Structures are given as C-alpha cells and as structure tokens.
Amino acid sequence: MATAAPGTVALELRDVSKTFGQVVALSSGSLTVTTGSIHALVGENGAGKSTMVKIIAGLYRPDGGTYALFGEAVDFRTTAEAKDAGIAVIYQEPTLFPDLSVTENIFMGRQPRGRLGRIDRKAMDTEARALFARLGVPIDPERPADGLSIADQQIIEIAKAISLDARVLIMDEPTAALSGVEVERLMTIARALRDEGRALVFISHRFDEVFSLCDTITVMRDGAYVSTDRIADVTVDDIVRRLVGRDVDDLYPKQEAEIGEVVLEISGLTRAGLFHDVDLQVRRGEIVGLAGLVGAGRSEIVQAAFGVDPYDAGTVKVNGKKVPPNDPAAAIRLGIALVPEDRRKHGLVLDSTITRNITMAIRRRLSRAGLLSSGAEVTTARDWASRLEVKTTTLDTLAGTLSGGNQQKVVLAKWLSTRPDVLIVDEPTRGIDVGTKAEVHRLLSELAGEGMAVLMISSELPEVLGMADRVVVVHEGRITAELNREDATPEAVMYAATNTQGASA
Amino acid sequence: MTSLIHPSDTSTQQRARTYRDHQRPLWQRVLFSRDVAVWAALVVVYLYASATVPFFDRPITITYLLLDVAPILLIALPMTLVIITGEIDLSVASTVALASVSFGVLYDKGAPIVLAAVAALLVGVVCGAFNGFLVTVVGLPSLAVTIGTLALYRGIAVGLLGTTAITDFPDGWTDWARGRIGESDIPSIMIPFAVLAIAFIILLHFTAFGRGVYAIGLSEGAARFSGIRVERTKLILFVLAGAVSALAGIYYTLRYGSARGDNANGMELQVIAAVLLGGVSIFGGRGALPGVIAGVLLIGAIGSALRLADQTADVINIVTGLLLVVSVVGSSVLGWISSKRRRRGAPEPQHDSTGSGTTGSGQTEPGNTLTDTDGPVGERERDDR
Numbered sequence: 001m002a003t004a005a006p007g008t009v010a011l012e013l014r015d016v017s018k019t020f021g022q023v024v025a026l027s028s029g030s031l032t033v034t035t036g037s038i039h040a041l042v043g044e045n046g047a048g049k050s051t052m053v054k055i056i057a058g059l060y061r062p063d064g065g066t067y068a069l070f071g072e073a074v075d076f077r078t079t080a081e082a083k084d085a086g087i088a089v090i091y092q093e094p095t096l097f098p099d100l101s102v103t104e105n106i107f108m109g110r111q112p113r114g115r116l117g118r119i120d121r122k123a124m125d126t127e128a129r130a131l132f133a134r135l136g137v138p139i140d141p142e143r144p145a146d147g148l149s150i151a152d153q154q155i156i157e158i159a160k161a162i163s164l165d166a167r168v169l170i171m172d173e174p175t176a177a178l179s180g181v182e183v184e185r186l187m188t189i190a191r192a193l194r195d196e197g198r199a200l201v202f203i204s205h206r207f208d209e210v211f212s213l214c215d216t217i218t219v220m221r222d223g224a225y226v227s228t229d230r231i232a233d234v235t236v237d238d239i240v241r242r243l244v245g246r247d248v249d250d251l252y253p254k255q256e257a258e259i260g261e262v263v264l265e266i267s268g269l270t271r272a273g274l275f276h277d278v279d280l281q282v283r284r285g286e287i288v289g290l291a292g293l294v295g296a297g298r299s300e301i302v303q304a305a306f307g308v309d310p311y312d313a314g315t316v317k318v319n320g321k322k323v324p325p326n327d328p329a330a331a332i333r334l335g336i337a338l339v340p341e342d343r344r345k346h347g348l349v350l351d352s353t354i355t356r357n358i359t360m361a362i363r364r365r366l367s368r369a370g371l372l373s374s375g376a377e378v379t380t381a382r383d384w385a386s387r388l389e390v391k392t393t394t395l396d397t398l399a400g401t402l403s404g405g406n407q408q409k410v411v412l413a414k415w416l417s418t419r420p421d422v423l424i425v426d427e428p429t430r431g432i433d434v435g436t437k438a439e440v441h442r443l444l445s446e447l448a449g450e451g452m453a454v455l456m457i458s459s460e461l462p463e464v465l466g467m468a469d470r471v472v473v474v475h476e477g478r479i480t481a482e483l484n485r486e487d488a489t490p491e492a493v494m495y496a497a498t499n500t501q502g503a504s505a
Numbered sequence: 506m507t508s509l510i511h512p513s514d515t516s517t518q519q520r521a522r523t524y525r526d527h528q529r530p531l532w533q534r535v536l537f538s539r540d541v542a543v544w545a546a547l548v549v550v551y552l553y554a555s556a557t558v559p560f561f562d563r564p565i566t567i568t569y570l571l572l573d574v575a576p577i578l579l580i581a582l583p584m585t586l587v588i589i590t591g592e593i594d595l596s597v598a599s600t601v602a603l604a605s606v607s608f609g610v611l612y613d614k615g616a617p618i619v620l621a622a623v624a625a626l627l628v629g630v631v632c633g634a635f636n637g638f639l640v641t642v643v644g645l646p647s648l649a650v651t652i653g654t655l656a657l658y659r660g661i662a663v664g665l666l667g668t669t670a671i672t673d674f675p676d677g678w679t680d681w682a683r684g685r686i687g688e689s690d691i692p693s694i695m696i697p698f699a700v701l702a703i704a705f706i707i708l709l710h711f712t713a714f715g716r717g718v719y720a721i722g723l724s725e726g727a728a729r730f731s732g733i734r735v736e737r738t739k740l741i742l743f744v745l746a747g748a749v750s751a752l753a754g755i756y757y758t759l760r761y762g763s764a765r766g767d768n769a770n771g772m773e774l775q776v777i778a779a780v781l782l783g784g785v786s787i788f789g790g791r792g793a794l795p796g797v798i799a800g801v802l803l804i805g806a807i808g809s810a811l812r813l814a815d816q817t818a819d820v821i822n823i824v825t826g827l828l829l830v831v832s833v834v835g836s837s838v839l840g841w842i843s844s845k846r847r848r849r850g851a852p853e854p855q856h857d858s859t860g861s862g863t864t865g866s867g868q869t870e871p872g873n874t875l876t877d878t879d880g881p882v883g884e885r886e887r888d889d890r
Contacts, residue, residue, distance in 0.1 A: 308729055308730055328729065328730065328731075328732040329732035329733075329734060331734040333731070338730065340730050342726075345724070345726045345727065346726045346727055346729075346730040347727065347730070348721045348724075348727055349720050349724045349727045350723075350724065351723045351724070351790060352719070352720065352723055352724075355526075356716065356719075356720075359716075360716065360720060360727075360728075360731045360733075361731045361732055363713035363716045363717070364713040366713075367712065367713050370712060371707070371711050371712060372711055372712055372713050372715075372716065373711070378526045382524055382526070385524060386523070386524065392524065393522050393524065393528075394524060394525045394526065394527055394528045395523060395525070395526050395527070395528065396527045396528055397528070412733075455710070
C-alpha cells in the first residue's frame, strides 16, 4: 500500500536530456509529480513525452539531468529495476499473453508458490478477484486475455500495477482507442488510485479528458519543459498556445466548397451481423462525417465498400460505375482511396521506406512497358512528400521510424498520389498532435474545395462537427440519422449514436 | 500549397522541404549489402580452395560445380520469391522427382521427347497450382501444406516407377545436358539458367509485381489495403516454383540419364539453405536474387572443395549445415545487437540494420543536422515491443 502523505514529491525529473546520434530527442525535460495527484503531461508528437516516459520506465538512460523517486536519486538500467522501485507504465495498447488467462497475465513471472513449489492457483485466483472487486470492474479472471477489448486489457495492466503496489503510474495515451463509456470507467479508476495516495501521470491529446481528470498540467515543446500549472489556473487556449508555441487560430479550418454531383453511392450494403442496408452518398466537394460509437460498424462499412472486406448484398458505385466486390485494386482504379484506421498495420509497411510506401498503390501506373524504375518511384515520392510536408531528411527512411503525424502524412501522400475522386479517411487524426491535426484538417478541407468527395470517419465529435458538411450517424450497423451541418449538434449526434428510436433522417 | 490534386501547379510552387533520396551514397549501399558480402565470401572460398585443395583450380572443377548446382540454381529463383512473401515450398524436390518420372515414363511409352518434356512441365505446374490452391484458397499454412505434398508427390513418383529406372534417352538430349557452351568451360544449362535468372531478377526487382512480393512479406495487411492481390500473387509464385522445379527435373533426368522416383531426394533443403544463406529472411520481406545466386554457388563451391579434399558427404553436410546456422543466427544476432544499441541510443536510429557490413559505425552525414530534431526520433511510437 502506498503510504506517503498526499502532496509528497513522488517523482522528480530535472533537466533530463537524451540524444540519439545527432538528434536531440529530449533537451531538458522536467516533471515533478506529487502523491495523491493526477498530473497531465501534454505536448505535440515529437515534443519528447515518450522519450521521458521511457527514461522514467528504465528503458532509456538519460544523458544528463537528475531523476529522483521519493527524494532519492535513481539510475535504472532496466525496466525491471524501475518496476521494483514502484513504477508502472500503462501503454495505449497493452501487450498481454493472449492464450493465458487474465489471472496468469497479472501474475506473470511472480506466481505465488504453494507446497512443493507448485503454483498456488487458488491464492492467485483469490487475489485477482479481490483486485477486480477493488477496481469495480467485472472481468472474469479465468477467461483468456485473447478477445478482451483494449479497455479491459488496460484494466488488467492496472490490476497488475496495483498488485505490484506501484506508487507511480504512468498512463501513455490510454484513452486513444477507447469509447466514451470506457474512458469514463478508466477515469473513475484513476481517481480511486489517486485517492489511495498514488502518483499518476496521464498523457493525452484530448483536452476535455485532461481538464476533467487532472489537477496539474505540465506542457512540453520541442524536447523541453515549458510550464507546470494547476489545472484550475489555465484554459484550453492557454495550453494549446504553449503546445505549439503560437496561436492555433482554427483547428477546424472548414472552407466553403461548391457541392456537385454524387461521386460515391453506396446502396443497400449489408453484411450479416455487422451492418445492414446502408445507403450513403458523397458528392463532389463535400465532406461527409460518419459518426457513431466505436464498434458501431463504420470501419467495416467503408472497408467493404473499398473491397478489402466482403459483403452479402448491396452495391457500391463511383461516378455511376459499379465497384466490384472484394477487389481493392479495382476500387483504386475507379477512384476510391481509403486511409485506414490502423495506420501501423494497414496504412503502412513499417519496415519499408517512405518512397516505397508512397508509391505502393500506384506502382503499376509508374511502370513503363511493365518495368518499374527506382528513379520514377523516388521522383513521385519526393513530389508528394514535399506537398504534404513530411518531416524527414531522406526518402529511404523506414516509415516505422517516423512520428505518428508524419506516418499519417505518408499514408495521405500514398493515397493522394492515386488521384482519387473519393477519399475515405478512417480516424485521420488519431494519435497525432494538435499541430499536425490542424494540418490534416486544412488538407481535407482544401481537397474538398478542389472537388474531391471526402468521407471521414471520426470518433472525435468536435472533429466531425467542425469538418463535415453533412453528418451520417451509425448505430449498431444501421444508419440512424443524417444531419446537415447546421442541424448537427453534439446532442443530436450522440442521441442518434446511442439510441435508434426517435432519430429521424 | 495551391493545389494538391493537380500536379501542374507544383512546378511553380515553392517546395517547403527538400529531401535527399538516400541516407548513404550508392557505392555504400551497394558495397555494404548482404549480396556483396555473399559474393565476397564466394570469392574468398574460391581463392582459398584454389590455393590449398589439389585440382580445385582446374577449369573442369567449375564445369562440374555448375552442372551439379544447376537444379538448385534454377529452383532457388522462384523459391526466393516464395520465401520473400513469407511462405515456403518444401515440395520442390518431390516435384523434381515427379516431373522426372513423368518425363521418363511418357518417353518410355513412346511419346515424342518434346511432348514428354512439355507434359513434365505441366505436371510441375499442376503440383505448384495444387500447393497454391491449398495455401491461398483454402487458407492453410504453406509449411504444413508443402510438407504434405512433399510426401504426396514423392509417393506418386516412386509409385509410378517402383524401384526401377528409365535410363534410355536420346543421346542428343543427354549430351546437351552434360555439354558445354562451345569451347568454354561453362555448361550449356547455364544458358537457360541465365535467361531465367534475368527474367526473375526483372520480375522481383524491376516490376510492380515484385514490389508487391516484398510488401506482402513485410505486411500482408498493408499490402491488401494497397490493392495488391495477395492471393493471386502467392498462387502465381507457387505455380512458378512448380514449373521451374519440373524444368530442373527434366534437366536432372537428362544429366544423369536416369528417371527415378528417388531423384533429387532432400534437394528442397539444399535450395532453402542456399536461399537463406544468400540473405533472404525466412520471415519474409527481405533479400535479393544476386545474393541468392551467390549463396547457391557458395554452398556448391564448399561442397566441391571438400569432396576434392577427400572429405565424406557427412562432413560436407555438417559444414553446409553449420554455415547456414551461422548465417541465419549471425544476421539475427547482428539485428538484435543493433536494435539493442538503438534502444540504448548509441547510433542514429534511422539507419537500417539489414546490411551485414553496417555494424553501426554511427554514420552520420553532414546533412543530418539540427533541421529535424522534431521529427523521426523523439516520438517514434512505441518501439519497445
């Protein structure tokens, strides 16, 4: 049990630095977290948050500066040492053993022993149940970890941290992939842990969560400490200004565009158990927002329309031409582009270069007499990388080493290079920083202004409301509302997203 | 940014950023590649054996070396592509045998030899297509499928001929299979091999299809989402592996003047060993054909040198086996060390670690200066699996 009185300094980093070769990842990071507090750590991607977390977790050793835990200077060589000292990190996507039970995952490597050195399953099970009861989460400790939602997997990581009696918990963007209800549950647990006197660090790009959960906020920019304030003393605008070092006047720079004829027409699209009778039209110059809860079937609909997933009934047309099912190559040829939700798994080949990634979908068009030259690839890639302002020095950098925002720019470059008529973007700004987010929004708006039909899936309501000309709401695989920009209020969208009755088109 | 969609505007538009195409100059990328390392090893082994093993430096050694490794050279070509997609084909040697037996039996029953050869090639195509069907349409893992067909095709081959052999083939054909190009020491079979090698190098390294092969091996999901026809690509590769194996089977039959069910027994392992030695990753996505060709020749040269030095077949097997383990383990260890160093932050993390010559001397070029501190390194999303 954490015993320190609330307000004791638990974690203190001062002017910590870390360089990789000539690249400075962290120039002077400072962070002071007290017990009984939830401390927000915010910064754009590339600001050095993750590097600092990795130093705290013992994954990196700092090149300079001081690092103290409860007043004692520490120098962790391994993550195990940090764990023993009471530090736990909860990542955005936990890594559990899928085939083992929840209990086994919690006690991995330190199972209680009974007589003859056998694992004491009963003791393990009792403690696991007690942990979940304390967290107030009904997870069956005997079920396998495989198939648990990301939210539940995070809870298991938290349970593990508590059973290790971690005094400092760091949550690295835990809510990025969670739905509203799951976020609420996580926040309740976080508050309970705070009240037990633990020190929590909460990293998030979502300011509404930061402001409702945390009591203190530290801002980082360009690898350096900027400020620490009590949350009550600052506003979102203050924080955003400090994050980017300038005013972000408009996060949602929606331009007026001339809306033309129908380009994408989905009618009666059905796949048993996932979505039913989906009718959807997107016109030239229009941005249509596809809203709904996580798991409502939005990604499944667009993936079926694009051809990577099958469907049972219905048709998809682009410019009046039928798109054959199960054939992404044909969909691309007819002018559809899909920026997928899972950037790292579906959007990019992480172990391939920026050049190869950008030219992947147009490799046949770049061929001359069937032959493809590196020269043609590099020329095209250089052109698109510079239009989207991808931050890198060389084009043969592996895509996996770029920051999230830059990876997304590479994916966008890849799809814009196909010169699509319809651009489908699935969670285009997930996990990317405020500055790049605004860039992506401006880009989408410009594309629509130039006559592209844009279909945008987003779980961030402000994004949908800020960017879309029309909002289509999906609930459990059915379209429950279609709202024009002026009618699309947060209430109207959430009502349609959660409740099928009463919502009219 | 004036217009994003229309390219004509970019010529006048001022570029926000400029990029270098590559981190290292061309000569470094070529020199420090795995392919060059394998070729260098081949040269070293050749020179060392020429100096120390009696008779190794005679031209006849090269002739026999090439005659012996020709089937492996041939099959290694499609096998490289199959392994780069992350699949494997263990049934190639059984396909060699089945094609050999089909060729022999048909000729023996009075079919014209050209027809028998074409039929044998078709047998290979069918064998490959069956593997490909089970892997891509039914969705079974290729390792399991081809272990099964390894036994199946071999079983059919042995069943067709029993323990007998067909040994009577037209002299013109067998002489050609054992012959050389003109007055040179190079066997005639190297002509069809060279043609195929160039075709496969173009296919893998200079076509859209080849880009797809690498993409599938590195990330099947991303390949599918990019419009690459994953199943079709794999099916084509399995068919190619079957067809080329059949061609090797015909050659094998003519070279030894014998169609038998146990021809080329165990050759699949030699092929795979050579492909991996040549720098192809068993996990897919990495490797190149020039290195594979050197890998086959390297294994052949070592075997030939040891044989001339009066070593037994067991010793040769042990040495090639060790070589394979060392090369596979070696590249894994190198990769592990460089990722470890990267994590600890020693060298610059953007450099790839695949080249065997680049053991992280921390190459940093002048262009790589302060302009990009915000970008790639600070926040690579969790590289800490």
